[in-house]
Amino acid sequence: MKFKLNIDKDAEEITEATVNAKSDFTEELEYLVMKYNRTDSITGYTDNDVKKLKFYDIEYITVIDSKTYAFDKECNQYRLKQRLYETEVLLPKSFIRINKSTFANTIHIEKYTLAFSGGIDVVFKSGSKEYVSRRCFAQIKKEMKSK
Amino acid sequence: MKNYIVSFLKRGIVASALGPIILAVIYFILGQKGVIESLAVGDVVKGILTSILLSFIAGGISMIYTIEKLPLAHASLIQSAVIYLDYIIIYLYNGWIPATARVIAFFTVVFFVGFFIIWTIIFLIIKHNVKKTNKKLNSF
Numbered sequence: 001m002k003f004k005l006n007i008d009k010d011a012e013e014i015t016e017a018t019v020n021a022k023s024d025f026t027e028e029l030e031y032l033v034m035k036y037n038r039t040d041s042i043t044g045y046t047d048n049d050v051k052k053l054k055f056y057d058i059e060y061i062t063v064i065d066s067k068t069y070a071f072d073k074e075c076n077q078y079r080l081k082q083r084l085y086e087t088e089v090l091l092p093k094s095f096i097r098i099n100k101s102t103f104a105n106t107i108h109i110e111k112y113t114l115a116f117s118g119g120i121d122v123v124f125k126s127g128s129k130e131y132v133s134r135r136c137f138a139q140i141k142k143e144m145k146s147k
Numbered sequence: 148m149k150n151y152i153v154s155f156l157k158r159g160i161v162a163s164a165l166g167p168i169i170l171a172v173i174y175f176i177l178g179q180k181g182v183i184e185s186l187a188v189g190d191v192v193k194g195i196l197t198s199i200l201l202s203f204i205a206g207g208i209s210m211i212y213t214i215e216k217l218p219l220a221h222a223s224l225i226q227s228a229v230i231y232l233d234y235i236i237i238y239l240y241n242g243w244i245p246a247t248a249r250v251i252a253f254f255t256v257v258f259f260v261g262f263f264i265i266w267t268i269i270f271l272i273i274k275h276n277v278k279k280t281n282k283k284l285n286s287f
Contacts, residue, residue: 100215109284114277118219118270133215141276144283 027094027107031056034092042090044070044078053078055092059108059124063101073108073126096140098122099133112137154210162206166198197237204233219273220266227262231255 001019015033019026034040034055044053053070061070061080068080068087080087084101095103110123112132120132132140174194177183186194208229211222235254238244244254 106284111281111284112277114274115218116270117221118223118273120273120277131216134212134219135215137276137280141280144280 022093027092030092030094039090040092042070042080042082042087044080046076046078051078055090055095055105056107058105059126059128060098060102060104060130061087061091061095062103062130071128073124075126075128096136096143098136098140099131102130104130151210151214154213155207158210159203159207162209163199163203165206166200166202167195169202170194170198194241197241201233201237205230208233219269223262223266223269227258231258234258 015029017026017029031040040056041052041054042058044051053072057072058070059073059075061068061084063069063084068082068084070078070080072078082090084103088103091103094106096106098104104122104124108124108126110125113121113123113129115121120134120137121129122132123129174183174186208226211217211226214222217225235244235251238254239246239251244250
């Protein structure tokens with residue numbers, strides 16, 4: 001892979017990469033750009049704490065009782081002020097929709113499991129589980145195929 | 148809940164047109180083969196109305212697959228049970244199958260063996276897809 005750096009005082013600053021497929025490198029690059037732009041985190045709230053949550057450390061973001069929550073890799077739960085659709089636009093590409101109300105960070109996905117009922121779950125590296133809807137699994141499968 | 152009812156009605160209405168068409172084809176074939184020569188008006192009306200109801204229910208229940216949280220096996224089982232009852236009640240009501248324990252048992256066995264075979268095939272396909280996705284996931 002070649003590395004190109006154009007320095008132009010008048011141009012709009014943009015980080016662009018041409019690769020054959022998504023990889024750890026592209027994910028890290030995106031997180032690096034987000035970090036530089038200070039858009040790599042979101043504010044999470046607990047009963048007595050406020051914390052800047054790095055997207056990289058979030059396992060999944062889900063809706064429980066109409067409220068948006070982020071779960072980190074230590075299984076800590078944080079309330080987000082944004083609605084899920086507002087959070088969606090902030091998320092890096094490593095997040096995928098796994099059901100109507102959940103986005104999972106692929107960095108933390110251990111595996112997918114199948115129950116005899118035909119239900120598919122995603123198992124995170126922390127051990128927590130979330131269900132994957134049929135429609136979303138079809139999309140995940142399609143995206144995986146194109147990688 | 149309201150969305151599911153609306154979805155049931157929409158799918159049912161779309162499918163309900165198929166009932167009388169299939170009925171007409173069956174009557175046509177039976178007529179051509181000489182199995183039936185004439186039909187009473189009451190029987191035709193009953194046949195048309197019940198075939199509309201049959202296809203309305205069979206079509207409508209396909210909305211069960213839109214319920215995201217319902218595992219595929221449960222959705223398939225509910226759909227099969229509804230279709231089974233839909234068919235058997237309307238077939239018996241119209242006298243399309245004789246109301247004997249032997250015939251009903253045969254119909255039931257064929258229906259559920261069919262369901263089991265279809266479900267096994269679907270399960271194996273999903274299992275294969277999950278395995279493939281995990282393999283791809285681990286390759287990153």
